Amino acid sequence: xxxxxxxxxxxxxxxxxxxxxxxxxxxxxxxxxxxxxxxxxxxxxxxxxxxxxxxxxxxxxxxxxxxxxxxxxxxxxxxxxxxxxxxxxxxxxxxxxxxxxxxxxxxxxxxxxxxxxxxxxxxxxxxxxxxxxxxxxxxxxxxxxxxxxxxxxxxxxxxxxxxxxxxxxxxxxxxxxxxxxxxxxxxxxxxxxxxxxxxxxxxxxxxxxxxxxxxxxxx
Amino acid sequence: xxxxxxxxxxxxxxxxxxxxxxxxxxxxxxxxxxxxxxxxxxxxxxxxxxxxxxxxxxxxxxxxxxxxxxxxxxxxxxxxxxxxxxxxxxxxxxxxxxxxxxxxxxxxxxxxxxxxxxxxxxxxxxxxxxxxxxxxxxxxxxxxxxxxxxxxxxxxxxxxxxxxxxxxxxxxxxxxxxxxxxxxxxxxxxxxxxxxxxxxxxxxxxxxxxxxxxxxxxx
DNA sequence: GGATTTGCCGACCGACCGGTCAGTCAGTAT
DNA sequence: ATACTGACTGACCGGTCGGTCGGCAAATCC
Numbered sequence: 001x002x003x004x005x006x007x008x009x010x011x012x013x014x015x016x017x018x019x020x021x022x023x024x025x026x027x028x029x030x031x032x033x034x035x036x037x038x039x040x041x042x043x044x045x046x047x048x049x050x051x052x053x054x055x056x057x058x059x060x061x062x063x064x065x066x067x068x069x070x071x072x073x074x075x076x077x078x079x080x081x082x083x084x085x086x087x088x089x090x091x092x093x094x095x096x097x098x099x100x101x102x103x104x105x106x107x108x109x110x111x112x113x114x115x116x117x118x119x120x121x122x123x124x125x126x127x128x129x130x131x132x133x134x135x136x137x138x139x140x141x142x143x144x145x146x147x148x149x150x151x152x153x154x155x156x157x158x159x160x161x162x163x164x165x166x167x168x169x170x171x172x173x174x175x176x177x178x179x180x181x182x183x184x185x186x187x188x189x190x191x192x193x194x195x196x197x198x199x200x201x202x203x204x205x206x207x208x209x210x211x212x213x214x215x216x217x218x219x
Numbered sequence: 220x221x222x223x224x225x226x227x228x229x230x231x232x233x234x235x236x237x238x239x240x241x242x243x244x245x246x247x248x249x250x251x252x253x254x255x256x257x258x259x260x261x262x263x264x265x266x267x268x269x270x271x272x273x274x275x276x277x278x279x280x281x282x283x284x285x286x287x288x289x290x291x292x293x294x295x296x297x298x299x300x301x302x303x304x305x306x307x308x309x310x311x312x313x314x315x316x317x318x319x320x321x322x323x324x325x326x327x328x329x330x331x332x333x334x335x336x337x338x339x340x341x342x343x344x345x346x347x348x349x350x351x352x353x354x355x356x357x358x359x360x361x362x363x364x365x366x367x368x369x370x371x372x373x374x375x376x377x378x379x380x381x382x383x384x385x386x387x388x389x390x391x392x393x394x395x396x397x398x399x400x401x402x403x404x405x406x407x408x409x410x411x412x413x414x415x416x417x418x419x420x421x422x423x424x425x426x427x428x429x430x431x432x433x434x435x436x437x438x
Numbered sequence: 439g440g441a442t443t444t445g446c447c448g449a450c451c452g453a454c455c456g457g458t459c460a461g462t463c464a465g466t467a468t
Numbered sequence: 469a470t471a472c473t474g475a476c477t478g479a480c481c482g483g484t485c486g487g488t489c490g491g492c493a494a495a496t497c498c
Contacts, residue, residue: 014445030249030336036486046447048488053445057486109335116332116392117249124399131396139402152422158402159415166389167382173335174385177350180343183358183377196378200420203371233475255456265477267458272475276456 015053017043023064027106030113031061065114068107069130075100076134086150087202093138094201095194098168102190108172135161160201167197234272236262242283246325249332250280284333287326288349294319295353305369306421312357313420314413317387321409331392354380379420386416 021043025034036057040047054060076097082089101108115126135158142157151160171178171193179187186193240262244253255276259266273279295316301308320327330349354377361376370379390397390412398406405412 030251032249032251032485035484037484047486048448049446051487052447112392113332113335115396116328116335120395126396128399132400135400136402155419156405156415158400159405159412160419162389162393162397162403163382163386163416163419166393167385169389169393170381170385173331174381174388176339177334178381181351181354181377183355184381186375186378193378196375197382200374200379200382203422254454256454266456267478268476270457 014043014045014049018045018050018053018060019064019067022060023068023110024106026061026064027110030117065110068110069126071104071107072111073130073134075104076131077137086145086148089141090145090202091194091198093141094164094168094198095191097165098171098190098194101168101172112169112173135165164197164201167201168194233262233264233268237264237269237272237279238283238286241279242287242329243325245280245283246329249336284329287329290323290326291330292349292353294323295350305364305367308360309364309421310413310417312360313383313387313417314410316384317390317409317413320387320391327391331388354384383416383420386420387413 018039022034022039025039025042028034036047036050039060040050043050050060054063082092084092111126111130138161139157142151142160145151146153146155146157151157171190175187178184181187186196237258241253241258244258244261247253255266255269258279259269262269269279273282301311303311357380358376361370361379364370365372365374365376370376390409394406397403400406405415
């Protein structure tokens with residue numbers, strides 16, 4: 001699996017396997033439903049060895065959550081780097097975000113569950129270390145879109161960001177219910193969902209003749 | 220607490236207390252994190268008595284989830300009964316839904332977690348028994364809004380419903396994170412969130428001079 | 439080449455888990 | 469009084485939990 005030299009690999013291999021196994025199991029089930037025995041078995045190490053590398057189950061769990069947060073943060077960071085017209089960038093951002101969530105199903109589940117179970121305590125940590133920077137960056141992009149006249153100036157850009165993110169997150173977590181609704185035909189088609197979502201948002205966000213806007217209309 | 224005669228009350232009181240205690244604990248923590256001992260203690264009954272009324276922990280949990288679903292379904296059913304202009308009804312519906320979720324925090328958490336952990340299996344059940352009817356009713360209202368010319372006719376009404384519900388659900392589950400963002404000032408103000416959400420949605424949903432609409436402009 | 443460190447393991451611990459069981463007790467129909 | 473019922477309990481079960489401990493084998497240091 002690893003292309004590193006044996007000695008280097010063996011020093012980190014076990015830890016990595018433990019983290020991988022734990023991440024998978026924690027994503028599938030809740031904290032208490034995952035036993036150290038199960039993690040040890042999947043990782044192919046002894047349970048005692050896990051306690052050799054991690055001081056407790058809690059600390060292993062935190063390491064897994066931290067790694068997941070790091071991954072999510074990194075992937076989010078890659079999103080805002082695209083070019084082109086504003087509307088296209090916005091649309092591409094929305095679609096990429098949704099695809100990314102669906103692609104990393106397990107990590108996403110882990111973080112969402114963590115939020116649901118212990119939002120009060122984890123809220124600040126998540127806000128600062130995981131989403132904070134990327135959220136602020138997205139808001140900045142939207143604010144610039146307002147200044148350039150692409151978006152209504154009387155809206156809170158943070159609110160726009162929240163609605164877009166929220167609609168994507170909801171699709172992620174509710175698709176299993178949505179696909180059983182007669183009226184819904186987009187539950188298995190995230191691309192279509194994304195297109196329609198951006199349509200709905202843009203025609204409320206985009207400048208229209210009746211809404212106020214900055215006097216300098218660019219692009 | 221109960222005004223019923225002692226003999227009748229005593230027949231159901233214990234079961235009700237068990238269900239209440241279990242609902243509270245299951246909403247706070249995951250299935251595995253809640254022990255039968257803890258439920259018994261909070262309910263003020265012996266653990267053995269719980270097994271006298273429920274065949275297993277699993278069956279008790281199912282009873283709790285079923286009750287929660289029933290409650291949610293009932294409360295959702297009361298939402299679509301208002302009168303007045305379409306825009307006002309839509310706005311009121313959105314605000315009521317959000318308030319309702321915040322007010323019944325525990326039940327909402329329970330259901331959302333159930334969805335996250337086991338969406339595949341619970342999806343159909345939830346769709347049919349909990350949300351199905353109410354979702355369909357909301358979609359019907361939106362469809363009528365399209366026919367009457369209040370909403371753009373080229374949008375999927377189920378999509379509109381999903382975005383509204385999703386934005387509300389996301390606010391519910393992410394408010395603890397949102398309130399730590401510098402750019403966000405609505406995390407503790409659901410009414411303001413609701414107002415802004417409806418603003419964003421309506422000006423993409425509502426008929427505008429540039430978008431197609433049914434020829435008959437009512438209201 | 440002996441001592442030390444490091445990665446790792448099997449065996450084990452007390453605590454607690456979900457669940458069972460024999461039996462108490464109040465009510466009630468006969 | 470008798471017989472029976474369902475609600476209820478404390479004591480207890482086998483099993484699993486998170487976590488510990490002593491020791492093995494290989495690398496590393498001196």
